[in-house]
Amino acid sequence: MLTLHHLRIGRSIFTVWLLEEVGVQYDLKVYHRDPKTMRAPEELKQIHPLGKSPVIEDGDLVLSESGAITSYILQKFDTQNKFSPTHDDLPGWARYQQWLAYAEASVFAPLLIKLLLTRGGVDHPVLGPFSDAEFKLHFDHITRQLGESEFILGESISGADFGVTYMVSMAERLGLLGGYPNLQAYLQRNTSRDAFKRAIERAVE
Ligand SMILES: N[C@@H](CCC(=O)N[C@@H](CS)C(=O)NCC(=O)O)C(=O)O
Secondary structure, eight states: OEEEEEESSSTHHHHHHHHHHHTOOEEEEEEOOOTTTOOOOGGGGGTSTTOOSOEEEETTEEEEOHHHHHHHHHHHHOTTOSSSOOTTSHHHHHHHHHHHHHIIIIIHHHHHHHHHHHHHTOOOTTHHHHHHHHHHHHHHHHHHHHTTOSBTTBSSOOTHHHHHHHHHHHHHHTTOOTTOHHHHHHHHHHHTSHHHHHHHHHHOO
């Protein structure tokens, strides 16, 4: 059975949500952050050398990177392609890949800078303005893409929503969603889903 190594307070809850949404049977191993450093415990490095979460194990496969994990889970378990376009629709599939990669590849960096500046209680003459401008660029872009749709690629949930929802939730935690009512509504909609509630119940330990 597939095992998900889940570190509390972070992106892997969105992988738990994905597993619940797709209806996969899985084992969940929960880890806690060091309360001072907020880093993962050393034991996660026994699973994968980076010691980060999410990581899944499935047979001999040990896989890190939330986007790759989403692709693997959907490839293996979403046999009816409910969560991603097929290769028959190549432009649709490519657009899906773009949004799947976008969250981690582009949106996360400015959010991380903001998180670290906030945590450090300092401002920085370069990093502050850079992260402000990048945040606006990306959150305006996500807002335009979402438009009046329910989900990032239209009216049905796709693999791309898990990573984007994580970014939106992180922005909310940082108090940055004030000017983005439709992203607030998107977050509210997704975290109200039964599968998300099941994920939270299962992951609390
Ligand atoms: N790009 C990776 C990032 C993984 C990552 O940085 N995970 C964080 C949790 S949200 C972590 O494990 N941090 C603990 C640490 O670095 O000690 C992904 O998409 O999975």
